[in-house]
Amino acid sequence: MKLMIVDDHQVVRQGIANLLRSMIPGLVITESENGQEALSHYAQNRPDVLLLDMGLPDISGLEVGRRIRQRWHGAAILFFTMHDELPMVRQALDVGGLGFVSKSCAPEELVEAVRRVAAGQPYIEHPIATRLAMNSERPVDxxxxxxxxxxxxxxxxxxxxxxxxxxxxxxxxxxxxxxxxxxxxxxxxxxxxxxxxxxxxxxxxxxxxxxxxxxxxx
Structure with missing residues (x-):
């Protein structure tokens, strides 16, 4: 499996890479530290899963995801971010994200999310999915x-x-x-x-x- 991690913090990228390599045999990982680099690296490497932070220093993760999905309709994007407010989750899914997990999720859940998204299956972190379901009838401004x-x-x-x-x-x-x-x-x-x-x-x-x-x- 090929995975690309996009996050502007090197220590975060390396920590995630080490974790996932230890739990997913044969995983090949590339890294990008900003949106422009992510677009270029994605075109070169065409990873099976794009693990994408929202808070990038140049182009937002949402915009990166939108551009990639416009060009590569089958791109499997797993958003990975500190904040889990439901409007942001919905925007991530609206731009074509196949999955959404927070940076506070358990390591096992991140691994499961990567595997599911790589298989073309949607995955939303369990507490977030529950909140989405419970708020589905809430009127939107x-x-x-x-x-x-x-x-x-x-x-x-x-x-x-x-x-x-x-x-x-x-x-x-x-x-x-x-x-x-x-x-x-x-x-x-x-x-x-x-x-x-x-x-x-x-x-x-x-x-x-x-x-x-x-x-x-x-």
Missing amino acids: QRLKDMTQREMEVLLMYARGESIAGIADRLCISNKTVSNHLALLKNKLQVCSSVELIHLAVDAGLVRYGRMGAGQRL
Whole structure:
């Protein structure tokens, strides 16, 4: 089996690689540290499974997944991220993700997810799958449906306490572009202030109290 790990932290990539090699015989692993590199490496290696973090420093994992699925429809993408808010899970599945697990999952569950996705079977970490099922009838704020992936990223980071400069640095865009995104979001989401914007994000389940704060990664 060929696996590609995409994460901007070398220690995370190496830790996952060592874990999976010890539990999946014959596994061949390549690594990428950002979105652009992931797109290039995927074209060269065509792995059986793409283990993809969402919080990359240049192109978001969601955008990487969308581009890969557009070009290679059979790509098997397993999203692997720190945060498991249901709207993010749904976006990951909407762009073509076959699986979703959090970085807090048990090693055995990560291995099972890799094996399932490699076999073309969907896999969602059990607690997340349960929450998805229980919330399937929850009304979705219609204002959120027209948000782009970049707008969702900006809103999530801002609601979690990231500064405008911090968001700009992580997304490799200017402070002015971030400010413009926030102004457009207020208009699109029909709110008048930054506080209302954050409250909307919390009420919609995009972030949870106790999990916001500067420096957190998607």
